[in-house]
Amino acid sequence: MPRFKDDFLEKCDCYLLHEDTVEQVRKQMPDQELLIRLAELYKIFGDATRISILMCLSTAEMCVCDISTLLKMTQSAISHQLRVLKQANLVKNRRQGKAVFYCLADEHVKQIFEQGLVHIKEEY
């Protein structure tokens, strides 16, 4: 029996079992760049510190000092994470005197992690 595999193999180290399924699914797939952006978004939610910060800000506008007090973390750690959140357009800030106040960029952010909460609460 000839090495049938060698004729078909391209990027996958196995036969193409269900060519029709693969083609059908391929047509439905969003383009890769969108998937990468989606992953980037969730990666930002995927950290307990950042989630906690977002949770705080969903209740009230807060300054860096307040957040670090509440979460019992250093100002530096919070500041670094706020920077990440800001770069991702998940929070915005305004300066008032010495303090800088942060809040959620839009109500949409709240919906995203509330969707996740629903999933978790149903699961356990």
Next chain:
Amino acid sequence: MPRFKDDFLEKCDCYLLHEDTVEQVRKQMPDQELLIRLAELYKIFGDATRISILMCLSTAEMCVCDISTLLKMTQSAISHQLRVLKQANLVKNRRQGKAVFYCLADEHVKQIFEQGLVHIKEEY
């Protein structure tokens, strides 16, 4: 002037600027364990490979070989990530002969990343 700071400082290296806000927000916060679980969930979504796999499975049930062909990745890499997804109860599988077919654990999973897609599409 006495080092006022030393009297107040506990875990945060600054004064407690808005004690009332902090207390109000603290009452609204979900307990920490829940936040950690939420972060764990999003961490799993926060990878382009895993998001791509979930996207595939939202269209059709697929075997490992099909997925690795479609995503142009090695079978091993896909298998490792499917394991992560399964442990998180995001996918389930069934064996049929030599092949193992995977599908989403429930429709809920689909809703989670579709919520993210909405956010991304609105943003740009």
Next chain:
DNA sequence: TGCACACATGAACAACTGTTCATATGTTAG
């Protein structure tokens, strides 16, 4: 103008993550 506070940021370091490589397990056909 100088000091103290609030915040930002760069470097460094440990911990974690995702892929590859090699190999093991499970299944079917002959």
Next chain:
DNA sequence: CTAACATATGAACAGTTGTTCATGTGTGCA
């Protein structure tokens, strides 16, 4: 039973990430 395929898994390795530490920037007050 054996060979070949489909999948799973452990070790290793590079790349990434989050915190800490030290220090810089911006603001208000005396």
